Amino acid sequence: MSVRRLLAILLLCSSHSLAEPPALRFSIAESWSMPLVRIEAEQPVEGIVFDIIQGIARETGITPHYHVMARLRLQEAMESGDIDVRCYVASQWLTDRPGDYIWSIPLIEQRDLLVGRPGETAKASAEGLQAQAIGTVLGYHYPTLEGLFARGHLQREDSRNQLLVLRKLQAERYQHAVSNQLSLQWFNRQLPAQQRLPAVAVLEEQSLGCMVRRDPALPTQAVLRALVRMKQSGEIERIIQRYTEADGGD
Structure with missing residues (x-):
């Protein structure tokens, strides 16, 4: 193989790698049910939290990876760095507050x-x-x-x-x-x-929000800014209304 062809292949692989969007690991509590989330085959498919995460992905270009786990394991997963973003959480729910996570603005009043x-x-x-x-x-x-x-x-x-x-x-x-x-x-x-x-x-x-892991390799600030835009534009409220407004049958 010629040197020129080898360099072309390496350049193509490098460009493809750079074009891939970053992936973030989002926690999903297996005890959640609708309207927060519906889980099929160990993956969320709809619900308020799912739609908020999809909104984050759309705003930032990241690829969400969902980690479904027992609710009691969520704090342990944060402390060990096994998840990057935890949404639908209140400060009162944490026995310890991991220092390497940043809070978003309040998103939902529960x-x-x-x-x-x-x-x-x-x-x-x-x-x-x-x-x-x-x-x-x-x-x-x-x-x-x-x-x-x-x-x-x-x-x-x-x-x-x-x-x-x-x-x-x-x-x-x-x-x-x-x-x-x-x-x-x-x-x-x-x-x-x-x-x-x-x-x-x-x-x-309680006021609920998201926590995003502070890591130079992650688009932490981009995620936090996306949540500000989604809240200020009314998108968060529209997501909630989609799942909670009465169907009108009396």
């Missing part, structure tokens, strides 16, 4: 709600409930309820994800459950009005 059975109209408080088991998600921490759990006034009835919690409430397995507002809106959106599960109290409100 409310944790006390939810009752269909037809329940009276507002309530967790402290005012009679002693009972309430629906919760396995591995989730509920700061406003921890004292009631510790005293045994309320007992956790854990399920694998939020959707199962609401389905069990609908099936009258318990009288009340805890749900984030987005999941409750998704669950209720196709139900007739008389069958919808009502929120009877707001337990906690």
Whole structure:
């Protein structure tokens, strides 16, 4: 092979390598359900978090690689550098804050709600409930309820994800459950009005965002700027509305 041809091949390979978009590893909690994400064959295919990540990819030109893992492994994966971006996270959820990650601006305001059975109209408080088991998600921490759990006034009835919690409430397995507002809106959106599960109290409100690994080899600032643009343009809100607005069937 001539030197000229060898150089041409090397130049072509080098150009192809430079043209490949950077890849970022995004964490997906396997306990998530719709409207956050729907997982098929170990990969997300739709949902609020999926659409936000797709928006990041479109804005920055990166290729997202999805790492589906147990929620309790997320912080360990961050500390060991096994993921580059974690979205849908609040600072209160972290026992330690890894110093090599940068927070995005707040993207979503989440409310944790006390939810009752269909037809329940009276507002309530967790402290005012009679002693009972309430629906919760396995591995989730509920700061406003921890004292009631510790005293045994309320007992956790854990399920694998939020959707199962609401389905069990609908099936009258318990009288009340805890749900984030987005999941409750998704669950209720196709139900007739008389069958919808009502929120009877707001337990906690949190600002959620993304954390991006600080690494010179990664387009960290590009991702953070993309999220600012998506928030300011209203794209984040439009994504949420796409999955939570009622279908209108009464």
